[in-house]
Amino acid sequence: MSRLAADENGPGKAVFVPFVLEGEKVEVALVEQKRSFARARVEKVVESSQLRVDAICPYFGRCGGCHYQHTGYQHQLEIKTAILKENLRRIGKIELDSSSVLHFSHEWNYRNRTRLKVQSAPEFAVGYYKANSHELLPIEQCPISSPLINQAIAALWREGRDKNLGEEIQEVELSVNADDSQLLLEVYGNIKSRESKQLSDTLMSTLPALSGITFFKASAPTHPGELKKIESIGVAEITYKTRSASYRVSAGSFFQVNRYLIDVLTDIVTGGSMGETALDLYAGVGLFTCVLAKNFAQVIGVESSPTSHSDLLYNSPANVKAVRSTTEQFLQRSSAALRPNLVVVDPPRNGLGETVVRSLAGLGASRIVYVSCEPATASRDLAGLLSSGYRIQQAHVVDLFPQTFHIETVWHLVR
Numbered sequence: 001m002s003r004l005a006a007d008e009n010g011p012g013k014a015v016f017v018p019f020v021l022e023g024e025k026v027e028v029a030l031v032e033q034k035r036s037f038a039r040a041r042v043e044k045v046v047e048s049s050q051l052r053v054d055a056i057c058p059y060f061g062r063c064g065g066c067h068y069q070h071t072g073y074q075h076q077l078e079i080k081t082a083i084l085k086e087n088l089r090r091i092g093k094i095e096l097d098s099s100s101v102l103h104f105s106h107e108w109n110y111r112n113r114t115r116l117k118v119q120s121a122p123e124f125a126v127g128y129y130k131a132n133s134h135e136l137l138p139i140e141q142c143p144i145s146s147p148l149i150n151q152a153i154a155a156l157w158r159e160g161r162d163k164n165l166g167e168e169i170q171e172v173e174l175s176v177n178a179d180d181s182q183l184l185l186e187v188y189g190n191i192k193s194r195e196s197k198q199l200s201d202t203l204m205s206t207l208p209a210l211s212g213i214t215f216f217k218a219s220a221p222t223h224p225g226e227l228k229k230i231e232s233i234g235v236a237e238i239t240y241k242t243r244s245a246s247y248r249v250s251a252g253s254f255f256q257v258n259r260y261l262i263d264v265l266t267d268i269v270t271g272g273s274m275g276e277t278a279l280d281l282y283a284g285v286g287l288f289t290c291v292l293a294k295n296f297a298q299v300i301g302v303e304s305s306p307t308s309h310s311d312l313l314y315n316s317p318a319n320v321k322a323v324r325s326t327t328e329q330f331l332q333r334s335s336a337a338l339r340p341n342l343v344v345v346d347p348p349r350n351g352l353g354e355t356v357v358r359s360l361a362g363l364g365a366s367r368i369v370y371v372s373c374e375p376a377t378a379s380r381d382l383a384g385l386l387s388s389g390y391r392i393q394q395a396h397v398v399d400l401f402p403q404t405f406h407i408e409t410v411w412h413l414v415r
Helices: 073-092 147-161 193-206 262-270 306-315 327-337 354-363 375-387
Strands: 002-005 012-016 025-033 037-047 101-103 113-119 125-129 136-138 169-176 183-189 210-217 229-234 237-241 246-250 275-281 296-303 320-324 342-345 367-372 391-398 408-414
Touching: 073 375, 073 391, 113 147, 125 147, 147 169, 147 183, 147 193, 183 193, 193 210, 193 229, 246 306, 262 367, 262 391, 262 408, 275 327, 296 306, 306 320, 327 354, 342 354, 354 375, 367 375, 375 391, 375 408
Parallel strands: 012 037, 101 391, 183 210, 275 296, 275 342, 296 320, 342 367
Antiparallel strands: 002 012, 025 037, 113 125, 113 169, 125 136, 169 183, 210 229, 237 246, 367 408, 391 408
């Protein structure tokens, strides 16, 4: 970030410029002016930092997926830690001390799930949106996605160029299992049954690892519970084996995306915990629920998505009660009867919110483990939990998303 003078004598205005490292001198072009800040793009790097590196991906800088390929991995972690600390200090009035633990990832080919946009006219293309836009950027490889996913991307291009994929596809999502040997494809669009059969035959003949294709109507909505399934050809799920458990993950269900750090994340969240009752909120398919069940007499897993809840039921042992509900509704309805020893929360990016924080504080659990993928909402929620009597026992930064600005954190709270 650089600064631009508002006038000759006035204060400066913050100018946000992506892909610039601290200490560099750059020439920029303004692309957006706001009252208190502006945005610009780099036209030329005049003096580069010694930390700058050449990006591996040929689409970097244009693609909206990655943000930090212009610097080395160690420096990426330093940038993320600084962003986390700034959010905690500014929003939550919390100081992150030196006892926090940083967990590294493989830098490339780590994603087990990748969503792509598809266009058929004026010519076929598969890709991501360009940075800060809804304009498609065609891509033929993605170095942060698994090798099998990249094979599937190549197959989509081959068949698309040969006009074998039809014209109604809007999006696809590619998912692989833990050892990158099984592939599942989700297709979003207005696909007729005859077209789906032809598409499935075409792709499954060219991709032996493709176990099944599930078709959903139109593009995927924000809320997974709104997915409208058309049909499945082949299997509709993959089996994802971790060190601690084996999970059915169906098309449309949520699962963590970093195939190298799932065991690490699970150990951080559940390790050393035992007791009578554990509560796992935003449980998904049961990644934490099933491990907690080994050390607690009873575990209650709460999940709102119908597809993920179905997987949670399937994956859970007998001492797990799988509840289909939003977390807010569940706590409002059941909190008076609950006395859990441990509560695990892994909310989406918008965090817990004031109502859930207040309900959690009222449960009286001696321990809460808060998993967050968004520093700003985590800072807000943590401030609320700390003001209700909890304190941070330990903090973990788990780099689930190398090459991007996304930050995963795990907070162990006690009172």
